[in-house]
Amino acid sequence: MKKLQPWIIAHRGARDEAPENTGSALRRAATLPIDGVEFDVQMSADGVVVLFHDRTLMRVNRRRSRVAELTHRELKRIDWGRWYNTAFAGEPLTTLGAALEILKDCPNICIEIKSRPADRKSGHVHRLTEHVVALLDRPEMQDAKARSLILSFDPQVLAWAHRWDDQLRYVLNLPEKNPMGHEPETRHLWAVGIRVSNLSTPLVQWAHRRDLRVFTYTCNGPRQVDKALRAGVDGIITDKPAWLVRHLSRP
Numbered sequence: 001m002k003k004l005q006p007w008i009i010a011h012r013g014a015r016d017e018a019p020e021n022t023g024s025a026l027r028r029a030a031t032l033p034i035d036g037v038e039f040d041v042q043m044s045a046d047g048v049v050v051l052f053h054d055r056t057l058m059r060v061n062r063r064r065s066r067v068a069e070l071t072h073r074e075l076k077r078i079d080w081g082r083w084y085n086t087a088f089a090g091e092p093l094t095t096l097g098a099a100l101e102i103l104k105d106c107p108n109i110c111i112e113i114k115s116r117p118a119d120r121k122s123g124h125v126h127r128l129t130e131h132v133v134a135l136l137d138r139p140e141m142q143d144a145k146a147r148s149l150i151l152s153f154d155p156q157v158l159a160w161a162h163r164w165d166d167q168l169r170y171v172l173n174l175p176e177k178n179p180m181g182h183e184p185e186t187r188h189l190w191a192v193g194i195r196v197s198n199l200s201t202p203l204v205q206w207a208h209r210r211d212l213r214v215f216t217y218t219c220n221g222p223r224q225v226d227k228a229l230r231a232g233v234d235g236i237i238t239d240k241p242a243w244l245v246r247h248l249s250r251p
Contacts, residue, residue: 007035036108115154
């Protein structure tokens with residue numbers, strides 16, 4: 001299971017060079033000699049799965065609306081790049097389908113399903129999870145499905161997804177406070193994710209004894225990367241994939 005060198009995974013695309021979770025960030029990451037690209041998905045009010053991380057749209061358009069409250073048409077009217085830099089003004093919204101097309105040559109596609117209280121209560125997260133699994137199950141998506149990992153901080157999301165499709169690889173992001181406060185159900189998991197500040201060698205050993213890989217995030221400097229390497233992780237998630245390629249002397 002272990003590799004001589006851990007995977008390099010671009011966090012939300014190459015977000016140090018382009019606005020995160022956009023086509024531009026994914027395309028830049030896809031040019032690098034890395035092992036995977038991670039991005040976040042949410043769902044519009046009318047059932048379109050789109051890439052976005054935050055709880056609200058405040059960072060993008062200075063409004064507190066949530067993705068789940070707006071239709072796909074309304075979301076498409078938003079400029080998804082100007083907030084980052086005027087060079088990206090006019091950046092379009094990226095759907096999950098478009099992201100999979102951009103990453104058609106990427107070795108591993110890490111899809112994090114966002115789950116927040118209001119959307120769990122309304123059933124929106126359940127529907128989002130169902131939409132993601134259903135899209136990957138389409139005949140034309142089988143190559144993408146084989147390269148896809150489903151990530152979430154919400155173990156219920158992964159349980160739903162596994163019930164619908166037990167062929168996908170599932171990654172539980174452990175809680176940021178007291179990550180091993182209670183041992184998670186691991187039978188359907190392929191890996192766990194852990195913030196680098198909470199990373200420890202005993203935690204990695206615990207995971208490996210259960211035949212689980214360990215990914216750590218977000219490693220953007222030499223000290224964080226050195227800690228990850230010493231602990232023996234299987235994947236390093238970074239905002240700076242081009243830098244990490246150079247730092248690890250990846251050819």
